[in-house]
Amino acid sequence: MEQVKDLNPKPLSVKQYLVVSSMLFGLFFGAGNLIFPIHLGQLAGAHWGMATLGFLVTAVLLPMLSVLAVAVTRSKGVYDIGRPLGPAFALVFMVMIHATIGPLFGTPRTATIPFSVGVQPLLPANMAHVGLLVFSVLFFGTAFLVSYKESNVMTSVGKVLNPVFLLMLFAVFVMGFAHPMGTVSKMAATTAYQHASFFNGFLQGYNTMDALAGLAFGVTVVTAVNQLGKTTPKSNAKVTARAGVLATSMIGLIYVGLILLGATTLGKYKVSADGGVAFNQLVTYYLGTLGHALLATLLTVTCLTTAIGLVAAFAQDFHKHFSRVSYRQWLAFMCAASFLTANFGLDTIIAWSTPMLMFLYPFAMVLILLSVFSPLFHRDGVVYAFVVAFASVPAFFDMIGAFPAVVSQSAFGKALTGFQQSVLPFANLGMDWVVPAVVGLVLGLGVHFLRPVFAARRSVVSEQVHNR
Missing domain, CATH: 1.20.1740.10 (Amino acid/polyamine transporter I)
Known part of the structure; x- marks a missing residue:
């Protein structure tokens, strides 16, 4: 208690x-x-x-x-x-x-x-x-x-x-x-x-x-x-x-x-x-x-x-x-x-830690920012879900591209990197997660603020039907 x-x-x-x-x-x-x-x-x-x-x-x-x-x-x-x-x-x-x-x-x-x-x-x-x-x-x-x-x-x-x-x-x-x-x-x-x-x-x-x-x-x-x-x-x-x-x-x-x-x-x-x-x-x-x-x-x-x-x-x-x-x-x-x-030594640790950092940092950044501003949307999980979901794909691409050559230079790694560079904005700067995260934020906030409006309308319609 x-x-x-x-x-x-x-x-x-x-x-x-x-x-x-x-x-x-x-x-x-x-x-x-x-x-x-x-x-x-x-x-x-x-x-x-x-x-x-x-x-x-x-x-x-x-x-x-x-x-x-x-x-x-x-x-x-x-x-x-x-x-x-x-x-x-x-x-x-x-x-x-x-x-x-x-x-x-x-x-x-x-x-x-x-x-x-x-x-x-x-x-x-x-x-x-x-x-x-x-x-x-x-x-x-x-x-x-x-x-x-x-x-x-x-x-x-x-x-x-x-x-x-x-x-x-x-x-x-x-x-x-x-x-x-x-x-x-x-x-x-x-x-x-x-x-x-x-x-x-x-x-x-x-x-x-x-x-x-x-x-x-x-x-x-x-x-x-x-x-x-x-x-x-x-x-x-x-x-x-x-x-x-x-x-x-x-x-x-x-x-x-x-x-x-x-x-x-x-x-x-x-x-x-x-x-x-x-x-x-x-x-x-x-x-x-x-x-x-x-x-x-x-x-x-x-x-x-x-x-x-x-x-x-x-x-x-x-x-x-x-x-x-x-x-x-x-x-x-x-x-x-x-x-x-x-x-295992410092060089090995740094080489394999970079991919995990490229993957986790976008998640950490969006969760930190969402938490700081969470009172504005009552910490609604829907907002979190949209932002994290949209940021997850570019974060995965960044992780693959940051692995040592045995992964990043494989056919799979090259194919993902090529797709990433051609489709996602700011990929060459390592910031390709930003635009998807912003899109997810807009959609999440839209759902959060419009949901009560639609709920109220459904309530009015249900009441009208009931009165008939």
């Missing part, structure tokens, strides 16, 4: 808001949030401005809206966001989101990125596999121990690990901007960013996985805010929304700085294969061998905060819907599965 009053009727202090915001920041900001903006800066060069705007839409605005979606709908996790489409869809959507940001791709990446970028360069080449094995055992073992008690999550992430990370990152910014490697306005942009920098930056934002993570972290955030005594849905939602805006705004400022730093590295280095290499070059240029140690520490700390949030959110959501297995058992499964996937 819903509580009438909060356990803590007093307004939260500034310090308490900062702790919740710090926790949210730490949950969102992982290794991908460091390396992808830097790589974007290298790719965009002098065109960094429009690329940054596109990146901020999917890497900052959408995660902010995902937190607001949880607050507006008073949801407690991914399942509740998909609930207007029925329990079956909600459960499948929850499992797919958690599998993608969890043991299949997102959580293993939190271990492989700090190892590949920060630790592996310090090891002999023949020790790479053993090193990753040992590092991932220690990494996920720590994540398991910190998350073992649900009440530890806010304390460990919000009060301890995140401030350490921010101090390290601030040191990198001071060095980078005090003595830049080059002038950003003079840096060359890669071909893709010379003409479509906004849309390419938009798609790069998918890699952070933060819009998906924002939905999954909902249950963790709600639990943390409850611990502060804000136990009624209304007050809990209010605190969550305020803390979410503060945290994602801070992340946006850091992204702008990282993108600029990435662009300046072109003054000394060529465009790297990925952002991890670029970040490695950045700190090594300023700190030499000491830079490797700083990089390893920085990446490990920030990735650990994200891993803690991901494993806790996974265990909380799955225990809620599959309650025969306890929170701690789901937690152990999540950590063990992430450990196994991590040992």
Whole structure:
């Protein structure tokens, strides 16, 4: 039964808001949030401005809206966001989101990125596999121990690990901007960013996985805010929304700085294969061998905060819907599965995660936006159904086209890609889901608002027939 009053009727202090915001920041900001903006800066060069705007839409605005979606709908996790489409869809959507940001791709990446970028360069080449094995055992073992008690999550992430990370990152910014490697306005942009920098930056934002993570972290955030005594849905939602805006705004400022730093590295280095290499070059240029140690520490700390949030959110959501297995058992499964996937290596994880992101992000984006504006149409499932149904086909095409060559370059893959490019608007920009989703929205809203009119007319006609 819903509580009438909060356990803590007093307004939260500034310090308490900062702790919740710090926790949210730490949950969102992982290794991908460091390396992808830097790589974007290298790719965009002098065109960094429009690329940054596109990146901020999917890497900052959408995660902010995902937190607001949880607050507006008073949801407690991914399942509740998909609930207007029925329990079956909600459960499948929850499992797919958690599998993608969890043991299949997102959580293993939190271990492989700090190892590949920060630790592996310090090891002999023949020790790479053993090193990753040992590092991932220690990494996920720590994540398991910190998350073992649900009440530890806010304390460990919000009060301890995140401030350490921010101090390290601030040191990198001071060095980078005090003595830049080059002038950003003079840096060359890669071909893709010379003409479509906004849309390419938009798609790069998918890699952070933060819009998906924002939905999954909902249950963790709600639990943390409850611990502060804000136990009624209304007050809990209010605190969550305020803390979410503060945290994602801070992340946006850091992204702008990282993108600029990435662009300046072109003054000394060529465009790297990925952002991890670029970040490695950045700190090594300023700190030499000491830079490797700083990089390893920085990446490990920030990735650990994200891993803690991901494993806790996974265990909380799955225990809620599959309650025969306890929170701690789901937690152990999540950590063990992430450990196994991590040992396939970073390149393999990134190659196979991109297709799933291309498929899930359109669903996540439309569900987030529908949730935020759901009070306007009373969260009518009909509106949701039209939008999601129309967006699903282009999302499937995008997934097939993003698979490694064994799938995307097969006869089936080429046939689908050819059809997609010739029929769907904006397919060449990776935005082919937008027009179908808008069409679905118009139809869904039309049904929602006209349905009462037709019902009233039927009622009048039935009454007239009855009177005769």
